[in-house]
Amino acid sequence: MRYQRPKGTNDILPEEAPRWRAVERTFRDICRRYDYGEIRTPIFEETELFVRSVGEDTDIVSKEMYTFEDKGGRSLTLRAEGTAPTVRAFLENNIQGQDRERLIKLYYIAPIFRQDKPQAGRYRQHHQAGVEALGRPEPSVDAEVIDLALTFYRELGIEGTRLLINSVGCPECAPGYVDTLKASVADSVCEMCRDCQRRYETNPLRLLDCKNDVCRQITQAAPMMLDELCGECAEHFSGLREHLEALGIAYEIDPRIVRGLDYYTKTAFEFRHDALGAQDSIGGGGRYDGLVEQCGGPAIPGVGLGIGIERVLMVREALGLRDEEEPREGSFIVTIGDEAWMPGYKLLHDLRQQGIKAEIDYRRRSIRAQMRYADSQNYLNAVLLGGDEIARGVATVRDMVSGEQEEVPLDELAEELRSRRPE
RNA sequence: GUGGGCGUAGCUCAACGGCAGAGCACCUGACUGUGGCUCAGGUGGUUGUGGGUUCGAUUCCCAUCGCCCACCCCA
Numbered sequence: 001m002r003y004q005r006p007k008g009t010n011d012i013l014p015e016e017a018p019r020w021r022a023v024e025r026t027f028r029d030i031c032r033r034y035d036y037g038e039i040r041t042p043i044f045e046e047t048e049l050f051v052r053s054v055g056e057d058t059d060i061v062s063k064e065m066y067t068f069e070d071k072g073g074r075s076l077t078l079r080a081e082g083t084a085p086t087v088r089a090f091l092e093n094n095i096q097g098q099d100r101e102r103l104i105k106l107y108y109i110a111p112i113f114r115q116d117k118p119q120a121g122r123y124r125q126h127h128q129a130g131v132e133a134l135g136r137p138e139p140s141v142d143a144e145v146i147d148l149a150l151t152f153y154r155e156l157g158i159e160g161t162r163l164l165i166n167s168v169g170c171p172e173c174a175p176g177y178v179d180t181l182k183a184s185v186a187d188s189v190c191e192m193c194r195d196c197q198r199r200y201e202t203n204p205l206r207l208l209d210c211k212n213d214v215c216r217q218i219t220q221a222a223p224m225m226l227d228e229l230c231g232e233c234a235e236h237f238s239g240l241r242e243h244l245e246a247l248g249i250a251y252e253i254d255p256r257i258v259r260g261l262d263y264y265t266k267t268a269f270e271f272r273h274d275a276l277g278a279q280d281s282i283g284g285g286g287r288y289d290g291l292v293e294q295c296g297g298p299a300i301p302g303v304g305l306g307i308g309i310e311r312v313l314m315v316r317e318a319l320g321l322r323d324e325e326e327p328r329e330g331s332f333i334v335t336i337g338d339e340a341w342m343p344g345y346k347l348l349h350d351l352r353q354q355g356i357k358a359e360i361d362y363r364r365r366s367i368r369a370q371m372r373y374a375d376s377q378n379y380l381n382a383v384l385l386g387g388d389e390i391a392r393g394v395a396t397v398r399d400m401v402s403g404e405q406e407e408v409p410l411d412e413l414a415e416e417l418r419s420r421r422p423e
Numbered sequence: 424g425u426g427g428g429c430g431u432a433g434c435u436c437a438a439c440g441g442c443a444g445a446g447c448a449c450c451u452g453a454c455u456g457u458g459g460c461u462c463a464g465g466u467g468g469u470u471g472u473g474g475g476u477u478c479g480a481u482u483c484c485c486a487u488c489g490c491c492c493a494c495c496c497c498a
Contacts, residue, residue: 004471004489059496063424081498112498117424120491121498128498195495209496260497271498281498308498336456369450371458376449386456400458 008116008124010310019316022323023309024109026155027129034148036107036131041085043111047075053084053291055262057202064114078113081261082130083288083304084295090134091297100298103135109309121279121311130285132304134292139239142267142287145305147247149271149283156312157321158273161282164254165244165269166226167237168205171290173230174265177223178204184222192218208256224255236266263291267303273311275318282315283307328400330357331417332374336367336386344385347395347410354414358383375400381420383413 005011012020031038047067054061066078079085086106090096096104109129116122131148133141146163153161169177182204185192189200193212200207208219229237244251257268268286276282285305292300331351335344344360351358359379361370367384374382384396384405395413398405399420408416 007489064496114497116496118490119493122496123498126498130498212494278493279497283498306498311498334457366451366455367457368452368454369458373458375458382457384457388456396457398457403458405457 006124008118008122010123010125018326019313019323020309023156023312024129027107027109027152027307030148030152030155031107031131034105034131034144036105036133036148039086039089039106039108041079041089041108041110044076044078045085045088047077049084049088049295050077050080053087053261053263053295054081055203058260058262060114060260064116066113066115079110080114081112082108082110082128082306083132083261083263083291086130086132086304087134087292087295087297087302090132091292091295096135096300100300101135103133103141105131105133107131119279121276121308121314123310127309128306129309130304130306132302134302135300137236137289137301139236139267140243142240142269142303143243143247143249145285145303146244146269147249149285149305149307150249152307153271153282153312156316158282158312158315158319160273160275162272162274163249163251163269164257164272165240165251165267166254166257167229167233167240167266168258168264168268168286169225169229169233170265173228173233174205174225177225177228180228181205181207181222181225185218188218203262205258206260209258226253226255233266240267263288263294265289271307273315275315276311279311281308282311326378328378328380330359330379331381331383331397332370332377332379333358333360334367334370334374334382334384335360335364336384338364339387340385340390343390347383347385347413351414351417354418356414356417381417383417 028038047065050065051061056062060080065080067075068077069075086108090104090106095106096102107130109127111125112128113125115124118124129152131145133145146165150161150163168174182200185200185207189197192200192207192215193210196207196210196212196215199210205225207215208222210216210219226237241251254270257270264286266287266289268284270284271282272280273282274280283306285303287301287303289301290299292298292302333344333348333351335341341364348358348360359377361373371382380400382398382400384398389395389407392407393411394407394409396405397408397413397416
């Protein structure tokens with residue numbers, strides 16, 4: 001094999017494309033109902049945008065970005081996550097306008113690029129369906145975003161999604177907590193794993209996220225952010241819980257979720273599904289009240305969500321959820337003998353012009369071969385055209401399900417075939 | 424990035440130093456103007472790639488690429 005696709009990427013073939021379309025259609029429809037407008041941003045951005053927003057010390061920025069220089073010497077990076085480009089576009093196009101208090105709701109479906117080592121459920125190019133709600137600090141918005149995601153999973157038939165929530169505080173309380181946390185584990189740092197020793201200095205919050213047993217035990221005893229929230233954050237968190245409860249949404253509080261992007265404040269949440277194994281996160285997000293300002297805009301709060309489409313498809317597969325089979329559709333023109341070829345080819349064109357799905361056997365094989373093919377390819381009708389039919393200006397239309405067939409004048413054919421469409 | 428497993432026909436898999444096979448799929452015919460069922464026949468492979476060992480390598484060794492699994496990280 002001369003060329004292969006880059007490691008960790010996938011071709012989506014005609015056979016599986018319908019499953020993607022079904023998922024995308026569902027997401028778009030839900031976004032329509034929740035009144036989010038679509039935004040499409042470039043596939044690459046200035047590298048600085050990701051570095052500044054996601055955070056220099058995050059794994060994403062420090063080792064997973066596809067960064068390159070263009071001919072003008074600018075450093076560009078393939079979209080490494082969905083929020084920063086959306087915020088950039090929000091600011092650059094002044095989407096909010098004069099009313100700085102207004103809530104702006106945006107959604108996207110876009111490829112994301114990260115140079116991880118691939119494994120099941122983890123790819124170098126994956127796709128996220130996401131939303132960003134910019135402009136309001138109320139926890140009702142956080143709850144809406146979570147509700148939207150759960151609606152999405154439910155409408156795709158996915159049962160058993162777990163919702164985990166946490167609060168990571170704000171610039172008021174988080175730094176104080178970080179000090180408290182560092183102080184509480186200070187004596188044991190040298191027993192922790194190498195990564196955690198580094199995190200202790202660079203990003204202590206993520207000490208809580210470590211899965212190493214020793215580290216877990218050490219942090220077990222440490223105070224949790226949730227217990228150290230400032231008044232405003234505590235109130236926001238209980239507001240979130242109230243709104244979730246009002247919607248009947250079940251959640252677990254997991255004080256250890258610390259998302260791998262530095263811009264999160266207050267709410268952090270994640271959706272998991274056990275059908276997946278190691279890579280069991282099927283979506284996640286949180287609030288980012290400082291991000292817009294950090295990107296050079298006014299102090300505008302926001303909350304967002306990203307859902308991994310590949311993971312959603314994998315869960316559906318694991319749960320045995322199948323889209324309903326494609327119904328038989330369209331007509332296959334069966335040409336009988338050489339004299340029927342050209343009239344058949346013309347008929348094929350005419351039917352297509354009239355909106356009918358139609359196909360023909362370019363190889364001009366035997367009737368038997370053409371019929372077999374028409375059947376195997378799920379055509380609804382076979383349109384037989386031979387010397388007899390041509391002489392009388394008709395075609396024989398055979399229903400491939402019932403086997404019934406009748407002669408139809410050529411000038412009524414499109415109408416007849418149209419009426420045979422399913423539904 | 425680190426460790427482990429696996430790459431054989433379109434697909435799912437055998438063969439494990441000695442002529443590379445099966446099932447499904449596909450093609451042709453039985454049925455010379457009619458698909459599905461049945462039957463008969465047939466096409467299809469540089470055994471991922473490149474080296475090495477050997478009289479001989481799909482098989483053993485090395486490298487490389489890819490996939491899978493775990494760590495890590497995340498969607």
